[in-house]
Amino acid sequence: MRPKLIVGNWKMNGSRAANAALLEGIVAGLDGARAECAVCVPAPYLQQCEEALKGSPIAWGAQDVSAYEGGAYTGEVCAKMLSDFACRYVIVGHSERRAYHLESSGLVARKTLAVLKEGMTPIICVGETLEEREAGQTFDVVGDQLGTVLELLPLDAVAKIVVAYEPVWAIGTGKTATPEMAQEVHARLRAQLKARNGEAADGVAILYGGSMKPDNARELLAQPDIDGGLIGGAALKAQDFLAIIHATGMPHE
């Protein structure tokens, strides 16, 4: 069985004071947790995370990265800088980056390679909009988003990625995909990974993201191809984030 992975995506939230309290609360409540967990924080707070979490079971990471290696790219943060702060994970291709910063799947693929080159784990996000779902295009859209990345990846790198299925219509809206809807897409993504690298695909974590909360986490996480969660809003409250972490590994009723 794949280990569960719960990742908090703080998005553009936090302050030094709020982060300190949140991280302290999470670390204090982790006893007995069976999932791996991590927080992906705004870049200015990576040093704070490194100091607060070093030696704890919680990993940390970033929410985006430049596709470039360094140099004259004002405002960008390269993968080497993220690994300098001991990031384990880097989210790439989040739908908010695709929508508000016009990131293409080709760019997401290049960012994925940049992350892997520095020895970190990319969390590659895919997901359809409501219009696309209603038009019956869900599998085409997510298949295309993942496929563009897979095409560029060396075969042996498939084992080193994490995929996150985040239906755009479920993000921050309180509308969650039902466990069956999510499982259906996750199974298709797993099949796509298998077609690319049959040996590696079973070990790849496919996370669900989109209004995952303490009250729906257990059912979602019980699905065979849902290997964890990418959590937005609920990752900003220690109690909620912990409740999701502790929802893994519990018998499904």
Ligand SMILES: O=C(CO)COP(=O)(O)O
């Ligand atoms: O976008 C998300 C995580 O990356 C999900 O956000 P919410 O959990 O707030 O819906």
